[in-house]
Amino acid sequence: MKKTVLIAGLGLIGGSLALSIRETEDIHLIGFDSNYSTLEYAKMNKMVDEVYSDFKEAILQSDICILAAPVSVTIEMIHQLSKLPLTKPIIITDVGSVKGPIIDAANQINSEMISFIGGHPMAGSHKKGIQAAKKNLFENAIYVLSPTTSSSNKDLEQLQALLTPTKSKFLILEPEEHDEMTSVISHFPHLIASSLVHQARSWQKTHPYIPKLAAGGFRDITRIASSNPLMWRDIFFQNRPKMSRLLGDWIEEMIHLKTLIDTGEKSQIQEYLEQAREYRDGLDSRKQGAIPSYYDIYVDIFDQPGAILKVIELLSSHDISINNIEILELREGITGVLRLSFQNKNDQEFSQAILKKNHYDTVIEE
Numbered sequence: 001m002k003k004t005v006l007i008a009g010l011g012l013i014g015g016s017l018a019l020s021i022r023e024t025e026d027i028h029l030i031g032f033d034s035n036y037s038t039l040e041y042a043k044m045n046k047m048v049d050e051v052y053s054d055f056k057e058a059i060l061q062s063d064i065c066i067l068a069a070p071v072s073v074t075i076e077m078i079h080q081l082s083k084l085p086l087t088k089p090i091i092i093t094d095v096g097s098v099k100g101p102i103i104d105a106a107n108q109i110n111s112e113m114i115s116f117i118g119g120h121p122m123a124g125s126h127k128k129g130i131q132a133a134k135k136n137l138f139e140n141a142i143y144v145l146s147p148t149t150s151s152s153n154k155d156l157e158q159l160q161a162l163l164t165p166t167k168s169k170f171l172i173l174e175p176e177e178h179d180e181m182t183s184v185i186s187h188f189p190h191l192i193a194s195s196l197v198h199q200a201r202s203w204q205k206t207h208p209y210i211p212k213l214a215a216g217g218f219r220d221i222t223r224i225a226s227s228n229p230l231m232w233r234d235i236f237f238q239n240r241p242k243m244s245r246l247l248g249d250w251i252e253e254m255i256h257l258k259t260l261i262d263t264g265e266k267s268q269i270q271e272y273l274e275q276a277r278e279y280r281d282g283l284d285s286r287k288q289g290a291i292p293s294y295y296d297i298y299v300d301i302f303d304q305p306g307a308i309l310k311v312i313e314l315l316s317s318h319d320i321s322i323n324n325i326e327i328l329e330l331r332e333g334i335t336g337v338l339r340l341s342f343q344n345k346n347d348q349e350f351s352q353a354i355l356k357k358n359h360y361d362t363v364i365e366e
Helices: 012-021 036-044 055-059 071-081 100-106 153-166 175-203 217-221 229-238 240-263 266-281 307-316 345-357
Strands: 003-008 027-032 050-052 064-067 090-094 114-121 142-147 169-172 295-302 324-329 335-342
Touching (some): 036 050, 050 055, 064 153, 071 229, 114 175, 142 175, 175 229, 295 345, 307 335, 335 345
Parallel strands (some): 003 027, 142 169
Antiparallel strands (some): 295 335
């Protein structure tokens, strides 16, 4: 017998989940969203079997529901669940990157029909909306699940089976444990990236050429500042205590670093940098994390008409999707460098093989 699965919220994450699980046998996939154009896009591209603009109507038909909305909206949806006249058991999960407030809301549900399991697929993109959805967005990413007292091991197994096509790596965590770790390696870096951009913007008043120079490394380390401001405002608001604590830790670290710069010896500064390098280089580059990974290739190209187009056409003829293109250096009459960014390592390595076969000089930085 087919199970009806509802994805409530068809943005980047919800749309990508739909693309991942839509071909699973024995499920009828339906989608809810408050945006009519989003529903039309999902319907036109056959991302789901049916679309609904009424959350209540959609959920009453469902056996499993994935709440794929911003954290504050997800909490509002959870509050609605107890008021619904459910006639059959349903498994509810979410995709929020802050688990504490969501689980607190879920624990207040007074319906015995509902089994709630917190969820967080730790993958994303600097793009937003259903048009940015990708079937392989979660491949090799960590997918955190946080069962509650309302859920059983059987419920957990059923949810994992549904999500298996995402090709994620499941990890069971307590909400508090999850929120502390994601604050450190995902939420807080977004704040720091934004602060670096604000600092450059402020110095631009003194040095108007800063925007022309702020490319390369500066654009790399601040790339996440281009993420959806409304989504991140919601995350920071829901996770304020931990963000405040991390800001306090960061301020202390910066005071220590300022002391090293003001009074330290060369050896002390070098040791500080070496410790950071050793820890950073020890991180597993083969796995996706909470911040979207980008796999880059540097391609030498000669300054001539159509040089960039030839590279793009070559890769597109092999159905390879390029996430981002950046010209690092291209001056008249000399060889320049083109940086191509890909969603996963397979595309990166395949692209390098194709380019080398066609006599392009390429470099992949590990």
